[in-house]
Amino acid sequence: MDPRDLFAASTPLVGMAHLPALPGAPRHEQSRDKLRARALADAHTLTENGVDGVLVENFGDAPFYPDEVPAHVVAEMTATARELSLAVDTPLGVNVLRNDAEAALAVAAAAGGSFIRVNVHTGAAVTDQGLLEGQAHETVRLRERLDAEVAVFADIDVKHATQLGTRDRATLVRETIDRGLADAVVVSGPETGEPADDEDLLVTLDGRDEATRDVPVFIGSGVTPETAPALLDRADGAIVGTALKDGEQTTNRVDADRVRALVEAVRST
Numbered sequence: 001m002d003p004r005d006l007f008a009a010s011t012p013l014v015g016m017a018h019l020p021a022l023p024g025a026p027r028h029e030q031s032r033d034k035l036r037a038r039a040l041a042d043a044h045t046l047t048e049n050g051v052d053g054v055l056v057e058n059f060g061d062a063p064f065y066p067d068e069v070p071a072h073v074v075a076e077m078t079a080t081a082r083e084l085s086l087a088v089d090t091p092l093g094v095n096v097l098r099n100d101a102e103a104a105l106a107v108a109a110a111a112g113g114s115f116i117r118v119n120v121h122t123g124a125a126v127t128d129q130g131l132l133e134g135q136a137h138e139t140v141r142l143r144e145r146l147d148a149e150v151a152v153f154a155d156i157d158v159k160h161a162t163q164l165g166t167r168d169r170a171t172l173v174r175e176t177i178d179r180g181l182a183d184a185v186v187v188s189g190p191e192t193g194e195p196a197d198d199e200d201l202l203v204t205l206d207g208r209d210e211a212t213r214d215v216p217v218f219i220g221s222g223v224t225p226e227t228a229p230a231l232l233d234r235a236d237g238a239i240v241g242t243a244l245k246d247g248e249q250t251t252n253r254v255d256a257d258r259v260r261a262l263v264e265a266v267r268s269t
């Protein structure tokens with residue numbers, strides 16, 4: 001499964017639809033109708049201004065469940081993702097925080113999604129949710145059981161985390177591709193909205209080139225109109241959230257002017 005086949009653009013730009021706190025989460029305030037209306041409005045703003053895909057994520061649900069969310073979270077995300085899938089004419093992705101890849105895959109398969117993002121697909125990482133262990137063996141087998149055409153975008157040394165072990169990044173990348181069967185890999189900065197390190201990106205690209213499978217490398221945070229030309233001269237695509245929000249605040253609404261500015265910068269690469 002090649003994610004390059006999902007997107008019309010040669011350098012795809014995926015915009016984030018960050019969901020406010022869902023029912024059951026500590027900060028939940030809005031009704032289901034308002035939650036979905038906001039997600040739809042953000043998705044429309046993204047796609048109508050040139051973004052190539054949308055990734056929906058339960059960003060407002062902190063503190064996050066480490067590796068298995070309750071059934072009601074899966075239900076809420078499926079209902080919202082299905083509305084987005086029917087409303088926008090671009091590939092839809094799903095990320096269930098903090099690391100419930102099976103839930104993300106199930107939501108995507110049921111809702112018409114095309115890809116998922118997995119924070120820890122292989123290896124293990126220490127996070128504010130504790131120790132997260134990759135479940136590639138379960139995720140990829142579930143995809144087969146569901147007969148789901150859903151690509152797996154796997155983070156390498158994901159943000160808000162410290163990778164366990166002493167293996168170098170290039171080895172982690174190669175194993176995530178060849179042994180974890182990831183369809184794309186994602187490079188991020190240390191925290192939400194912070195840029196990826198240039199050296200980390202270069203080493204990730206080297207690891208990808210050493211793998212037996214050719215998969216795209218996406219930038220997962222910190223892409224702005226100023227940084228996009230240089231980053232996307234090297235990487236194959238980007239997932240962008242904070243830079244597209246009003247005031248560059250992750251929890252704010254998507255800003256059409258910011259989307260257009262970033263799209264223009266990406267298309268100029």
